[in-house]
Amino acid sequence: MTHTINPSRRLLLQSLAMGAGAAILQGCQTVPAPQSIPSASHRLYLTACSGIIPAKQIQLALPRLARAGFTLENTAALERKYLRFAGTDAERAADLNALLTQSQLPSLVVAGRGGYGAMRLLPQIDFARLGARLRESGMPLIGYSDFCAIQLALLAKSGMGSFAGPMLGDFGNAHPSSYAINEFFSTLTTPQRSLHVAGPCGRASGEGIFWGGNLSVLSSLVGTPYLPDIKGGLLFLEDVGEQPYRVERMLQQLHLAGVLSRQQAIFLGDFSMQKHVDVYDPRYDFDAVVAELRRISGVPVFTGLPFGHIANKTTMPLGFPTRFRADGDSLTLQFLNYPTISPLGLQPEALLDTQPA
Structure with missing residues (x-):
C-alpha cells in the first residue's frame, strides 16, 4: 500500500492558512469537529529521555522552532551526555517528573530523539499523576521510536494517550520534510482527522x-x-x-x-x-x-x-x-477526540528553512 504525498511549500502554506486550522491534503481529509483547545502561548517543552542528541540537530531545530512561534523550554536537557544516554537516569526522568509540579503546563511536549534508555526510567515516573495532568490540561505528548516506552507506560498506567509524531531530530534535519511538518501541525490543530x-x-x-x-x-x-x-x-x-x-x-x-x-x-x-x-x-x-x-x-x-x-x-x-x-x-x-493546540500565531513554514540562523 502506498500513501500519496505532496512535499511542496505551497501546499504546506495553503493547508495551514490562519483561520482554517485544518489540513487539505491529497489523500488525507479533515473531518469537522468541535473547536480545538485554545492556548494563550505556544510553550514547547523538550525532553531527552533516551540517547544523546547530535549537536547539529539541536543547532538547526531550535532556531526553526522559535521562528515557528514556539517558546522553548528545558532546552538544557538536549546538551546532556552520560555514557550513551542524554543524561543520567535521574536527570532524564526529571524531564517528565518536572511536569507534575508546574502550576501551568506547556502547550506541548516533544521528545528529543530515540535510541535507547527510556525503558530504564519507567519505575521512576508517576504515570498516573502525569496522565491526569495531561488529561486536565489537554497537553499533547509527542515522539516515537524509543520514546514509545514512555507513551505505552502512560497509556497502561493512566489510560492517557499521546502522539506518534516527529521529534527534535526531524525538525533538525538538513532538509526537513514538508509533508511531515504539514502533518504535524495539521493533526495538532485539528480535533478530528482522516x-x-x-x-x-x-x-x-x-x-x-x-x-x-x-x-x-x-x-x-x-x-x-x-x-x-x-x-x-x-x-x-x-x-x-x-x-x-x-x-x-x-x-x-x-x-x-x-x-x-x-x-x-x-x-x-x-x-x-x-x-x-x-x-x-x-x-x-x-x-x-x-x-x-x-x-x-x-x-x-x-x-x-x-x-x-x-x-x-x-x-x-x-x-x-x-x-x-x-x-x-x-x-x-x-x-477522534484527541487534544489539540490553537494554530493562532504559529508559522509552520519557518520549520522548512534550510538557511542557518
Whole structure:
C-alpha cells in the first residue's frame, strides 16, 4: 500500500492558512469537529529521555522552532551526555517528573530523539499523576521510536494517550520534510482527522483504541506492568534496522502473549525492509512476514501507513478512539477526540528553512 504525498511549500502554506486550522491534503481529509483547545502561548517543552542528541540537530531545530512561534523550554536537557544516554537516569526522568509540579503546563511536549534508555526510567515516573495532568490540561505528548516506552507506560498506567509524531531530530534535519511538518501541525490543530492510504487492502471496518509504536520497544514490555492491555484495539507497529526473521520473532512473542488475538486489526508502518536481507533465508522478506502475521493473529493486517524512521512521516494520535474502513482499494483511518493546540500565531513554514540562523 502506498500513501500519496505532496512535499511542496505551497501546499504546506495553503493547508495551514490562519483561520482554517485544518489540513487539505491529497489523500488525507479533515473531518469537522468541535473547536480545538485554545492556548494563550505556544510553550514547547523538550525532553531527552533516551540517547544523546547530535549537536547539529539541536543547532538547526531550535532556531526553526522559535521562528515557528514556539517558546522553548528545558532546552538544557538536549546538551546532556552520560555514557550513551542524554543524561543520567535521574536527570532524564526529571524531564517528565518536572511536569507534575508546574502550576501551568506547556502547550506541548516533544521528545528529543530515540535510541535507547527510556525503558530504564519507567519505575521512576508517576504515570498516573502525569496522565491526569495531561488529561486536565489537554497537553499533547509527542515522539516515537524509543520514546514509545514512555507513551505505552502512560497509556497502561493512566489510560492517557499521546502522539506518534516527529521529534527534535526531524525538525533538525538538513532538509526537513514538508509533508511531515504539514502533518504535524495539521493533526495538532485539528480535533478530528482522516488518514487515507491507497492500495489493495481487503475489506473490513471497525472502531477501537489506536495504539502501539515501535515493535522492538513494545515487545520488550511484554510481561511488565507498562504494556497496555487493550482489547478490541487497533494495533500500530513500525521498526527499523531489523532483519525479517527478527521482526517475525517479535511478532511471535506478541502472539504467544495473547496481544495480537485481542486486537480488531493490525496496522504496519515503515520497517525499512528493503535494506535488510534475512541472514537465514534471503527469500524471506517483508511480504512473508506479513503473511505469517496474518496467519498467527487471525485479524486483518494493513500495511503502508506513512510512519516510522522515515522523513515523510505523518502524525497520529495514540490511545484515542479511531475508526477504520478498508474498501478493497484503500484504507481510511479517522482519528477522534484527541487534544489539540490553537494554530493562532504559529508559522509552520519557518520549520522548512534550510538557511542557518
